[in-house]
Amino acid sequence: QDRLACNYWRERCLASMRWFLLAASSIVLSWWVGRSLARGRRRKLRVHFLKKGHGGKSMVGWTPTDQHLHAICRKLSSDVLVTSGEDLPRNAVDVLVAAFPTRDQLLQVKDSIRALLVPFAGFPPPTRLLLKELGMSSKLVVCNLHHNAPMTAELAVALCLAASKQIFEADRKLRQHDWSSRGIPCEGVPDPLPMLLLQGKVALVVGYGEVGQRVARIMSAFGMEVLATRASLSRVARDKHAVVHPPADLLSLLPRANVVFLCVPLTSGTSKMLGRKELAMLPKGSVLVNVSRYNYPATSKDTQSTPVSTRNDFSKLTNLVMSPHRGGAVGLEETESARLSAIAEALNLAADRSDVRAMPCRVDVERGY
Structure with a gap:
């Protein structure tokens, strides 16, 4: 009698499972058919x-x-x-x-x-x-x-390192068989080229978007304290890599920044964001890295023929590292x-x-x- 009862409930369970699987299959099939019909009716x-x-x-x-x-x-x-x-x-x-x-x-x-x-x-x-x-x-x-945010962020960090370590000036001297930039501390030998130690310093990322966030992660890994500004913020916020401020705090942050990264889009609010007054607020020996977009030329001919500057000869400035508009690595x-x-x-x-x-x-x- 117990065996008959056991067989009875087993058959009931199997029947319920078969019914459930059949119902589930019907639902899935109906959904698939409906979706297929909808896709067929939907305009491309x-x-x-x-x-x-x-x-x-x-x-x-x-x-x-x-x-x-x-x-x-x-x-x-x-x-x-x-x-x-x-x-x-x-x-x-x-x-x-x-x-x-x-x-x-x-x-x-x-x-x-x-x-x-x-x-x-x-x-x-x-x-x-x-x-x-x-x-x-x-x-x-x-x-x-x-x-192209990863490529642009990588170039920003590369420019920072080149400027803070004066890599190009040291390279130029060495190509002329001049080792003086090494600066061995002894009488009659010039002082070494100044270099900015990044660890323990403050990096300010102006524009905390896709590029700015990547820059912040890298500079944080260098042991820097990272501050940032973001246009959409109205109050200070924190994440794993930076303390992010609203744009109104920019002037109060500049005196603390040893390295400033400009990673903002070109808008009426960002055009001429940093001028003589703002640059004068930076600590002595600070580095400014600009990977923001400049004004668009009227035609493509301008991008091919316009000199680097028609007013200033930047090529003679040894404290300047220049790169053409290649942060996005276009064409690679x-x-x-x-x-x-x-x-x-x-x-x-x-x-x-x-x-x-x-x-x-x-x-x-x-x-x-």
């Missing part, structure tokens, strides 16, 4: 990659090659429909991938465009002003990319691969969720970053 995300653009030269912004486009398409879902070219397609465009669209181009897609994806860091002020002028800034989702295979992956990720998110607001790295058009 129409994306246009604008080649060239304002100024008509690829030096302005970034223009995709055919190889780039093939690589991006391999990463995109089937819900993304891609077109490219200097001219916009006749059909409507949901997302325009461009940095410097012209007025006529924006007017052509004004009724259909839902998002502008700037294919690099920052937001070009000419494009921002054009969007506001055309009344598109409020309805349009604007995003950019942070794919690793950089372009990261850029393409970031673009594909943003477009796939927008297509998968049927919402361009799902794209990361949103830009506030009013603020400019």
Whole structure:
């Protein structure tokens, strides 16, 4: 009798399990069929990659090659429909991938465009002003990319080390068979080139975004006390690597900073942020590293032919380390691969969720970053 009861309950359990598995399978199948039907009915995300653009030269912004486009398409879902070219397609465009669209181009897609994806860091002020002028800034989702933040942060730290250790001046002397920068302490030998010991000193990171946070982590590893400012803060905050202040605290932080990193976007609030007055507040022997963006040239010709300075000959300053606009490592295979992956990720998110607001790295058009 006990054996019969045991068999009875075992059969009941097995029957319940079979029913549960059948119900679960039906639910999953219904969900999959519904999702497939929905995907079939859903309109594809129409994306246009604008080649060239304002100024008509690829030096302005970034223009995709055919190889780039093939690589991006391999990463995109089937819900993304891609077109490219200097001219916009006749059909409507949901997302325009461009940095410097012209007025006529924006007017052509004004009724259909839902998002502008700037294919690099920052937001070009000419494009921002054009969007506001055309009344598109409020309805349009604007995003950019942070794919080059690691490269830019690495260059910032490299410039800091080169300046604080006077590497280039020592190298120049040594190439002339001059060992005096070593500074052996004895009579008749020049003093060594001054070097700034970073450990135990204060680093100030102005602009605590993707680049600034990476710089802070590295300088913290050097044993520096890291302070920072961030535009979105109204009160002091802390994280693992830095004490982060609102921008209003900048002047009070400068006298404490042995190294200052400028990692801010180009906006009306950051233009001319540090002048003669602010620089005079820094301790003697401080190092200033600027990896922020400067004013955009009117055309790409300016970036190719304009001298480093038309007013000052910086080449004769031994306390200055110069690097052309190469922090983003544009054109390198690793950089372009990261850029393409970031673009594909943003477009796939927008297509998968049927919402361009799902794209990361949103830009506030009013603020400019």
